[in-house]
């Protein structure tokens with residue numbers, strides 16, 4: 491039985507207000523606290539964008555310096571996290587590993603035991619900065635461990651983006667490549683009521699704690715219909731191999747009714763506002779690496795898919811190959827998304843808490859009509 495009022499997947503349903511970001515599919519625009527994301531990607535550090543999402547305004551030089559100081563002071567891996575990582579099979583998916591470690595971080599936080607400590611807004615802001623500072627070290631350590639390598643300590647003389655790449659690879663790529671990484675973090679930071687952010691808000695709405703909300707959000711992000719698409723895109727490229735195989739590969743994929751990852755969006759129907767900026771950033775890496783084969787493949791799949799389906803690429807389409815060219819394993823792409831989106835998630839947790847109503851929708855029952863066990867069935 492289906493009820494005509496049911497909006498499967500909450501499609502088109504407005505469930506609350508938010509002052510954090512505005513997605514406008516008509517104008518193909520995305521604003522963080524009123525600023526077009528393209529302008530932020532062109533001019534701001536990721537630290538400044540994190541500040542903007544949490545506080546509603548871009549930081550003054552003093553405020554930015556204070557955030558950078560706090561972030562740099564918390565960059566190092568806790569020895570208990572290093573010990574936990576050693577207990578997790580190296581074959582586990584990095585999303586599962588990062589989810590587990592973020593859960594562990596919640597157990598280190600003694601302020602949770604204070605009266606009202608779970609949902610104290612000032613403490614939640616500190617926790618947001620802690621997660622922001624810790625995730626690069628966690629993701630870098632997970633990437634290195636997959637290659638049989640020890641974690642690399644952070645460097646205080648580097649900004650967030652350069653330090654992230656340093657901790658992962660032990661060397662720095664060109665300034666242009668560091669900038670591509672920064673741009674990807676800015677573009678991934680926030681996107682209104684997407685599935686993982688909504689998950690975080692549902693958890694926050696029960697007056698649970700911020701770590702629990704982020705752990706739940708990571709679980710939602712893992713799915714290929716959401717953040718897992720950036721990993722899945724790269725698997726497509728590997729499967730296809732070369733640009734001249736795109737046509738036959740798509741024929742087979744359509745015949746098997748497969749979804750092609752990195753295309754389509756619930757909100758944008760005429761193209762994802764973030765794609766042109768990320769595509770330009772990817773082109774920098776494609777030029778720098780001389781990977782004309784990959785450039786041809788990325789173009790060929792995009793053109794063929796848009797021509798045949800009229801569905802456009804989303805942010806995961808250009809970011810997947812960009813992370814590949816930066817040197818990350820494919821399974822690390824979605825954990826990079828976590829490191830960026832934790833800024834948006836934590837801003838939303840605090841916004842939810844500030845004017846909370848328990849999120850508890852209704853369902854239309856579709857099971858069997860009322861019935862009774864009866865004495866015989868109870869074996870009495």
Ligand code: CMC
Pocket residue numbers: 499684714715716717718719748749750751752753754755756757799801804805806
């Ligand atoms: N490949 C093939 N067909 C598609 C695709 C795709 N990527 N996207 C949409 N369609 C078709 C779909 O099969 C359906 O066709 P029909 O009406 O004939 O059954 C129609 O378009 C509508 O699709 P839908 O899945 O009902 O629409 P939705 O609004 O629920 O889907 C989506 C949004 C993102 C789940 C979907 O486009 C999709 O599965 N894309 C691939 C996964 C992906 O790239 N996800 C990342 C999303 S954006 C960034 C992020 O969150 O990470």
